[in-house]
Amino acid sequence: MSTPQVTGRLHAPPGRLRPAPAAAPRRPRGAWARRAPLLPALIFMVVVTQLPFVGTLVISFMRWNALDPGDKGFTGFDNYREEFTDPQLRSALSTTVVLTVTVVLVSLALGLGLALLMDRKFLGRGVVRTLLITPFLVVPVASALLWKHALYNASYGLINGVLTWVWRLFGSHSAPQPDWLSQVPKLAVEASLIWQWTPFMMLILLAGLQSRPSDVVEAARVDGATNWQIFRYLTFPHLRRYLELAALLGTVYVVQNFDAVFTITSGGLGTANLPYAVYTTFYQAHDYGQASAEGVIVVVLSIIVATFALRTVSSLFREETL
Template structure:
């Protein structure tokens, strides 16, 4: 006959038997996590040299730029090198040339990206159809993007917009319009036209990839439901292209905002500084004015503004990806 002491010991002894099993399970989980972490480190190890290279080539110069932006440093007056804090940044916002360059950067970027996306969408819709010679036409349309920016800028400056023998003036002369010195009278417009010519093929390729990824069953279903070509494009194709459109705008804006070649070769920032954008104005202050402190401050402002815009655009893209996956 069991005593009360025996009945109290039984649950306790049973508990002793469970604890080793739980401890062994915890040990296996910890070992599994440790193995996963070791495997993750092993996979990342070959990428370490590339990561170090990127840090050395990008982050170290950026930190030095921040350091120079806090100093009054001019190569023509080395004795005046001193720490001035945020004075260089304060001087930027009272600099009318800097404001003009910033406005030109926004205007050139928005104008080029907007027109390039519209033209690229139209060309992508045409190339998405089957016709004889489509491969040849596609290759010819891609060609402007394959030309070096320097060569493209010289082509538009000399062969197209030259006031004496340019092709554009010859064409408008056929309808009785007097020759125009495009790069002097309309410098920003001339730069936007040259950039649109170069970047439209890139937009076309991205949007054409989006069109070709669209399911044909959806288009057939819309046709069966009685939707015409315009409604099918507006309510079926365009929502499908939202991710590709956002990606085109993001990549185009990041690249176009750093435009230097076309401005340097077509207008040299002129007349005066009327067509200078931020990268070109930074070049002028650093390599022509030798003002390292001011140019470094402008570089920091440009990088921060680009990062903010890119983060906002990436958030929109990731939001559209998540909504597409959920649907």
């Protein structure tokens, strides 16, 4: 008997169909077509932002002073070591910390109070809200000039004029006329920055208040909760992420502030912060290596704070999608 030939083709029993082999996943052809228009913007961003920073980072490790062009070379971490040993630079660093913490905390507290007021319904709320955000829209240099001349000036400033008017109401013609810029220079800079950044804090916190579930608040009111209890147990926990975001973003910007210090006090009387120290080191001392090291420190501090800010924003987005 002849044995049947085994062919390479197997036939499935009737009624049973074998699944076809799965095809390898293929990348959509339109993926690169959608991303290609973004490449010029990406290249532009790298050229404009990253390459100058890399150049600054390289110069920060060099000994380079324009007043002595012959003495140029690699110096390692000497520029950074001098940052933390020079008394003036340490003072600029401490001033930056004090200025940033004071401005952020005070403007955050004021912004929270204004946001709670703007969350209530009253006649003319839109007009009041627009007026409150106006300081944030003013150019920083113009804002500093306004405070320096229109408010702080000892001869014709608004603050001393109000003091004179109040003293005359009580029958006195010897009102105090302090020179605010020389007597309280750091407070003068902080006040102008608080005036400028309070609307920014208010807008972020007001957005957080308007995202609060209203049914929970109404249920608490029905149960007899007071306004303080609603704020403590409902509003404040809900605003915690927004408070963190406002504080972090405000810190990023205030750390880099230069306009107010330069315009109001010119860095004198203990108001010089790190950005102003970079300016004086570069344009007055002409020490490019030292100025680059100071600039790198400012950028690193800003990146650290911005990293926490981005994490807070991501957590807010995750909470909104849940």
